[in-house]
Amino acid sequence: MRNAGREDRSDTSRCGRHLSPSRRYLPGRAGGGFAQQWLIIWSPALSFRNAPISERLATVFDCPVLLENDANCIAKALTSHPDYAAYPNLIVIMLGYGIGMSVFIDGKPFLGTNGSAAEFGHTKYEPGGALCACGRRGCIEAYASDYALYREARAMLTLPPGDSAHPSDAQMQALNQLAIEGDPIASQIYHKAGRALGYGIANVLALFNPDLVLITGSGVRGFEAMRPSMEEAIDEALVKELIGPSRLAASPWDRDMTFLGGIAMTLHATDLQTLAGCQASA
Numbered sequence: 001m002r003n004a005g006r007e008d009r010s011d012t013s014r015c016g017r018h019l020s021p022s023r024r025y026l027p028g029r030a031g032g033g034f035a036q037q038w039l040i041i042w043s044p045a046l047s048f049r050n051a052p053i054s055e056r057l058a059t060v061f062d063c064p065v066l067l068e069n070d071a072n073c074i075a076k077a078l079t080s081h082p083d084y085a086a087y088p089n090l091i092v093i094m095l096g097y098g099i100g101m102s103v104f105i106d107g108k109p110f111l112g113t114n115g116s117a118a119e120f121g122h123t124k125y126e127p128g129g130a131l132c133a134c135g136r137r138g139c140i141e142a143y144a145s146d147y148a149l150y151r152e153a154r155a156m157l158t159l160p161p162g163d164s165a166h167p168s169d170a171q172m173q174a175l176n177q178l179a180i181e182g183d184p185i186a187s188q189i190y191h192k193a194g195r196a197l198g199y200g201i202a203n204v205l206a207l208f209n210p211d212l213v214l215i216t217g218s219g220v221r222g223f224e225a226m227r228p229s230m231e232e233a234i235d236e237a238l239v240k241e242l243i244g245p246s247r248l249a250a251s252p253w254d255r256d257m258t259f260l261g262g263i264a265m266t267l268h269a270t271d272l273q274t275l276a277g278c279q280a281s282a
Contacts, residue, residue: 078216084214
């Protein structure tokens with residue numbers, strides 16, 4: 001496996017007019033899980049399903065509401081960056097509290113029948129294995145997400161106090177530092193997480209043959225501790241011909257790409273509305 005921002009801007013005054021306040025867009029995001037049109041269909045972070053949240057927000061704020069999965073927001077921000085614009089077949093994997101993925105095929109996002117495509121974190125690594133936040137066992141997320149890493153570490157290591165089910169950045173930084181420093185317990189936890197991630201990525205390579213697999217998200221802070229076992233797992237899982245020229249890279253999480261991508265999507269929708277208004281008045 002080989003290792004490998006332009007900002008979207010919009011001017012709502014084009015054609016000599018401004019959008020009225022009632023036609024400006026309010027972005028929303030579904031954190032982990034998937035959404036379609038007005039609905040949050042499902043998310044492991046929520047106890048309810050098929051929630052028409054966009055419609056309700058649109059009524060309250062008197063404006064259209066865009067609802068999108070957080071991994072897709074991140075991918076939107078990254079695909080407009082010059083470093084990644086040359087990869088039409090792109091996989092973006094988001095590491096963090098959960099694990100998400102966005103797929104671009106020939107430069108277009110692949111969402112599936114109802115928006116549930118690319119739920120990478122809930123594909124299986126070990127049937128009957130560790131408990132995932134979705135309620136099932138053996139998901140990749142149950143091994144390589146923040147909560148999974150911290151869940152395994154908390155009983156064996158001295159870590160900062162706090163909510164271990166929803167570890168803070170400070171808690172995760174402390175655990176990552178132990179792994180970086182070679183603590184045997186922390187290193188073993190990240191080794192196991194890397195193998196789960198690697199076998200999942202191997203499946204992605206075999207299915208999609210992407211130009212680039214890009215790993216990002218707040219959890220990328222611990223990626224270097226996972227990388228050796230991840231690359232080992234990919235090589236174990238696939239013959240070299242199925243890995244082919246696909247590349248693997250990590251993108252630093254120095255800015256919150258979720259919100260940047262949400263803003264870019266909102267500006268794009270505003271541009272489309274402005275264009276439609278210009279064409280209607282022509």
